[in-house]
Amino acid sequence: MEKITPRLPSGMRDFLPEEMLRRQFVIERVARVFEAFGYEPLQTPVLELEETLMGKYGADAEKLIFYAQHPGGKEKLALRYDLTVPLARAFALHEGKLSLPFRRYQIAPVWRAERPQRGRFREFYQCDVDCIGVEGMEADAEVISVAVTALQRLGFSDFAVKVNNRKLLTGIGMYVGLEGEALANLYRSIDKLDKIGADGVRDELLKSGIAAEVVARIMALLGTGEIAERGYVAAAEQLAQLRQTLANVPLALEGLAELERVFAYLEASNIPSSMVAFDPAMVRGLGYYTGPIFEAVLLSADPEERVGSLAGGGRYDDLIGLFRKTSLPTVGVSLGIERLIVLMEKRRMYPEPLQRTVVQVLVSVFNESLRSAALRLASQLRAAELSVEVFAGNAKLGKQLAYADKRGIPLVALLGEDELAAGVVKFKRLRDQHESVCPQTEAAQHAQMLLEGSQV
Amino acid sequence: MEKITPRLPSGMRDFLPEEMLRRQFVIERVARVFEAFGYEPLQTPVLELEETLMGKYGADAEKLIFYAQHPGGKEKLALRYDLTVPLARAFALHEGKLSLPFRRYQIAPVWRAERPQRGRFREFYQCDVDCIGVEGMEADAEVISVAVTALQRLGFSDFAVKVNNRKLLTGIGMYVGLEGEALANLYRSIDKLDKIGADGVRDELLKSGIAAEVVARIMALLGTGEIAERGYVAAAEQLAQLRQTLANVPLALEGLAELERVFAYLEASNIPSSMVAFDPAMVRGLGYYTGPIFEAVLLSADPEERVGSLAGGGRYDDLIGLFRKTSLPTVGVSLGIERLIVLMEKRRMYPEPLQRTVVQVLVSVFNESLRSAALRLASQLRAAELSVEVFAGNAKLGKQLAYADKRGIPLVALLGEDELAAGVVKFKRLRDQHESVCPQTEAAQHAQMLLEGSQV
Secondary structure: OOOOOOOOOOOOOOEOHHHHHHHHHHHHHHHHHHHHOOOEEOEOOOEEEHHHHOOOOOHHHHOOOOEEEOOOOOOOEEEOOOOHHHHHHHHHHHHHHOOOOEEEEEEEEEEOOOOOEOOEOOEEEEEEEEEEOOOOHHHHHHHHHHHHHHHHHHOOOOEEEEEEEHHHHHHHHHHHOOOHHHHHHHHHHHHOHHHHHHHHHHHHHHHOOOOHHHHHHHHHHHOOOOOOOOOHHHHHHHHHHHHHHOOOOHHHHHHHHHHHHHHHHHHHOOOOHHHEEEOOOOOOOOOOOOOEEEEEEEOOOOHHHOOOOOEEEEEOOOHHHHOOOOOOOEEEEEEOHHHHHHHHHHOOOOOOOOOOOOOOEEEOOOOHHHHHHHHHHHHHHHHOOOOEEEOOOOOOHHHHHHHHHHHOOOEEEEOOHHHHHHOEEEEEEOOOOEEEEEEHHHHHHHHHHHHOOOOO | OOOOOOOOOOOOOOEOHHHHHHHHHHHHHHHHHHHHOOOEEOEOOOEEEHHHHOOOOOHHHHOOOOEEEOOOOOOOEEEOOOOHHHHHHHHHHHHHHOOOOEEEEEEEEEEOOOOOEOOEOOEEEEEEEEEEOOOOOHHHHHHHHHHHHHHHHHOOOOEEEEEEEHHHHHHHHHHOOOOHHHHHHHHHHHOOHHHHHHHHHHHHHHHOOOOHHHHHHHHHHHOOOOOOOOOHHHHHHHHHHHHHHOOOOHHHHHHHHHHHHHHHHHHHOOOOHHHEEEOOOOOOOOOOOOOEEEEEEEOOOOHHHOOOOOEEEEEOOOHHHHOOOOOOOEEEEEEOHHHHHHHHHHOOOOOOOOOOOOOOEEEOOOOHHHHHHHHHHHHHHHHOOOOEEEOOOOOOHHHHHHHHHHHOOOEEEEOOHHHHHHOEEEEEEOOOOEEEEEEHHHHHHHHHHHHOOOOO
16 A cells, blocks of 8 residues: 555644543533533534535635535535534434423534634534523523533633623614614624724724714713623623613613523522623624623733633524424523633643543563563552553563653552562652552552552 | 424434433443553544545445535545544654554544445444554453453453454465465455355355365364354463464464463453453454454344444554554554444443433422522532532422423422421432432532432
8 A cells, every 4th residue: 555644634633642631621521510500411413414504604604614425425414513503403303302491512523614723723622501492591591600610610710701682782773773784783893892992893883874973872881892890789780770771672671681680590509790790792793692692701911811702602592493393492602612721721720740641550561471460460450440551562670660751650560570479569659759569469559549649 | 594304414313312321321431441451542533634544445445435625625535434544644643742652542433424224324433442562462462351341341241252363364374375365265255254154165265266175174274163162271272283283384373372472461461261262263354454353242142132243453563654654563452332332222231220311400490589599509519519400490399390200300309488498408309209308508418318329
């Protein structure tokens, strides 16, 4: 066969063991939080029918979809672009076997042919929880609680969740007399508040032909986009003030009442006051949201940590209806797991000492006649749930210790002819060069204690 | 947007929560065994460059590859067909960052456009461990031990690993005077022993033009293909006998010596004698194997359990060389994880009671004014690592109990106005209708005890 140079497709990654261990740490911890809130694992296939994905993401996004086929295949296939449309498709397909409310999580890769650049990949993980079938605001508060708890469990504390409501935004538009395309333009401009600032938004709105007086009223209602005040008290005050201003806009009042309930449920769920904020200027793209929307942002002054939102989501009551006769109320949140992993790396948030290998004990082999004894010892240690590597081949002590050190293996079991004859095992802990000897029968217990840091 | 009927591509599956919980049980258990033997997680992308996969699997297999592209994309991409070629590609690409021996596992889907039929899918999981860089037979024995231990940990005991060696097979060919195409034909015929029996193989060999006397000698050497005798003693006897017969064929002797070492290492690793057998008639397809080969088969009389091998693998010292200047000795084993899952389902090998949901406790809500108290209780239970669902909406007691029962949730926390006023929580365990009351402050501990089965 022809030799070829090993290459990866552009935008694709291999995860080597050290990186995988850290990714698994994040994924397992987050999944545990999802399950603690009653969200169940669901897995959809990587390939979907093209018709399932078409028309769901907008024309620009659709250009990024990867298509798939096999020679002679008749079905038009595509790699999933997100986890939300497949959820809607899967729920509609299997609803006879599922009960409502249906809470599911999925942590899995999606594919987008974005232009490759630093930190942007064409295969990357999404990490979603969604709750189908609950009309009440308890579902919105629940998925926000899930996101906050997951971020806390990963070790983040300097973040806040900005909460808003699409009904309120539309109500504000109605209040100042905007609807249809003008309202969509308003959304688009407000969405840029982070990037172009309040002045930039004001200029855009004026240029789009909205009267100066109307623009001034909008800007007064929206605030600056910076989180001025966090907490339940501040949110209640802001909501009460808007309630007065928008007293004649029923949709706005409905949105405000929903937000009041969301904040009340969050408070009852022990979500810290410092981690929530009402933000009337938050839009979350143009997506499919129909009610409350939310976004967790890092409160960091470090410009290198301007990573966008840590998590985001909202209520989208119409999507499921694309795959069944009537729609169902749905709310979801997505954790930006790839950027969380990068941030945790930068901030050294992984447990120290950083686990570089799954191996806890290296059993040395000094010559081939000692291999059987080494294998027996390894089998004994594994029976006690330890992860054990037996040295392949054989080498002098120094070389085997150097190998363990290079690999990051914490403990080496030395089993030479003397130890074998005496029925003992000698252990060397590399971190502090601590050496000890124990009877072979107690090897597993002894190793366990050494790994826990005891001076046995 | 246009409504469409929810459909899956042919041969693709959704895994609903109940099935996912069982799949995760199997995958986690198996991964834990892999790590216990020092195998590290590696993840390669789903999409590989077409050139990476081409020419590796043979023309028939290649027809089953799925290709992928995005509009305007210049790279020719394909979905991975197995986990072995991507391993070779990834190792060669990153070897500067890896040390030898490199032990890795990967449990991940692959794609093959097989004709869809019952139990055969186009997206299915493979589950591989491979060890790169060890020439000695300790690696071959190690991956066999990994497979045996994984099967044992899943609860299988009625299986055996058949072991053979490609060098021995080639040596037998040389002994009877076959080489090149005639030898390949011999392999192909022997490989059908399971299907067409010894008589069928004899006929095929005679038809292929091999002299009757030679065929008789071959058949005498190969045995019947049934596992006649298991165990280390039987294997040693068979190997010793072949050693005499093949005394003038150096390659065969080399193969026999390797097998003797493999069996010795397996015995030292506490692999039960009843689970190993030497089988000179086992070929394992025509693949890329160069040394010892092995296959775990179920010892079941039930015709519904004729599922093919549970695991299989061998030494393939040439593959890595397709992606780098020189090759490296490599040995691997693949667990047939999809058929293991099916078998475990059929045999009811999952822990009873079968976990149907992640939820351990349902906190009831009798009216909206009680929701805040329910959320507080849920938050308290989750802090103690319990998985808790809060009833969405509100309903009468009977309806909430019926919901928990339907979902398979074991415990319901009842928090009505009376309980709230008295500072207590009432629990109902559905399995035995056991009811108990505890102070709210002790709710987590109390729930834990009820879940463990105590009559508190």
